[in-house]
Amino acid sequence: MTRSLEPMIDFFLREKGELVHINGVRQLGLIRDATDNIQMTDEKIIRAATPLHTGDIVDCRDERYFVTSQVDQNEKSCRGRMRKCNQRLALNWSGQVKWFDAVVEARTFSTETGKVISMPEGNILVTVQDNADTRNIALNQRFYITHQPFKIVGIDRILNGIVQLSCTLDSISPAYDDVEHNIADRWKYEIAHTYALHINHGTIAHVRLNEIIPLNVTAMDNRNEMANPVITFISSDPSVVSVDQQGQIMGIALGQASITANLTYHPTVRSTIELRVVETGTHIYSIAITGNPILKTGQSASYVSHIYDHGVEVFDQSVEWSLRNQDESTPIMGSITASTGNCVTIKAGSSIGANNKAFALTATLVSDPSMSAEKNISLKNLF
Known part of the structure; x- marks a missing residue:
């Protein structure tokens, strides 16, 4: 558009202009x-009756653009060149993550020679708006683009309104980086959640025909018991065993079915038990283990198994105890030091490497080895 059209800019904007932000x-x-x-990048010329500045963000045609050039300002309008933002990147300041629209390129245009210059392999140039947040960007700050880590090795703020970052390919930090969501150092400042769910009736339980029993389920977050977890229960055959969303199960017909419990908001975290429906009058035993859920290295603690027959505690049954590492690793990081009746004492080893590990303490009914219960015991360093 030439300057001769300047007096008619109002008409052209009204008749030919399109809505932008x-x-x-x-x-x-x-x-x-x-x-x-046809170019690799999407660049457009914008003319508007309102002031334009380098670094302005323009939303048009369902895309976001940066004004990347100096602005030609006339009496009635402003004109500038803008480039489409092709990436969003997250920058992390000690746990405060902010997202930025950016133009990312592996090739740049030389104003001196008028030619496209290819950057060294593994290097990119990132252009972001100059604002209060991007002024805090520092050398060696890391970020991810398309699941690849980069490090900032140069910062250019010469052109008012935009910041250009020279970046080089960096190495992944598996312990800290959230690669899936393209956030560097996320787990360095955030707590990564490790969930677990356990039905505390062993692998097999019994319910009498037409009677109801509750499932005892424990949900853990980073080895700490969760209060009021939201759990979904599913029966493999509701015509044999039904279950409601409070974990109350009912024997509908003689036979067996599996009940699966999963964390509603983390459905891959689950536990399954086989329920057998038996005739009325049949003994239905269950076991609950009580005791401290946390044991410090080098120390001992006692645990008691309570045996129930259809929900009523009985005292004519006994259990055998066993101990293993919850993650099935060896050697076992502790031992059973005493076992008297339905009581057991275990001692945690003194290894510092045991911190944040866990035992699985199992009580198995002597009269029916298919009936057992487990208790997870978290290990912590003494100091």
């Missing part, structure tokens, strides 16, 4: 491609 404010603008040639 400049820094979030609704405006009319004249948009055209910056070149007739």
Whole structure:
């Protein structure tokens, strides 16, 4: 568009302009491609009756653009070149993560020679808006783009309104980086949740025909018991065993079915038990283990098994005890030091490497080895 059209800019904006948002404010603008040639980047020329500045964010045609050039300002309009943002990147300041629209390129244009310059392999140039947040960007700060880590090795703030970052490919930090969501150092400042769910009736339980028993389920978050977890229960055959969302199961017909419990908001975290429906009058035993859920290295603690027959505690049955590492690793990081009746004492080893590990203490009914219960015991360092 030439300067001779300047007196008619109001007419052209009204008749040919399209709706855009400049820094979030609704405006009319004249948009055209910056070149007739097909390019790797999407660049356009914008003309608007309102002021434009380098670094302004323009939303048009369902895309977001940066004004990347100096702005040509006339009496009635402003004109500038803008480039489509092709990436969003997250920058992390000690746990405070902020997302930025950016133009990322592995090739750049030389204003001196007029030629496209390829950057060294593994290097990219990132352009972001100059604002209060991006002014805090520092050298060696890391970020991810398309699941690849980069490190900032150069910062150029010469052009008012935008910041250009020279970046080089970096190495992944598995302990700290959330690679899936492209956030560097996320787990360095956030707690990564490790969930577990356990039905505390062993692998097999019994319910009498037409009677109801509750399932005892424990949910853990980073080896700490969760209060009021939201759990979904599913029966493999509701015509044999039904279950409601409070974990109350009912024997509908003689036979067996599996009950699966999973954390509602983390459905891959689950536990399954086989329920057998038996005739009325049949003994239905269950076991509950009481005792401290945390044991410090080098120390001992006692645990008691309570045996129930259809929900009523009985005292004519006994259990055998066993101990293993919850993750099935060896050697076992502790031992059973005493066992008297339905009581047991275990001692944790003194290894520092046991911190944040766990025991699985199992009580198995002597009269029916298919009936057992487990208790998870978290290990912590003494100091």
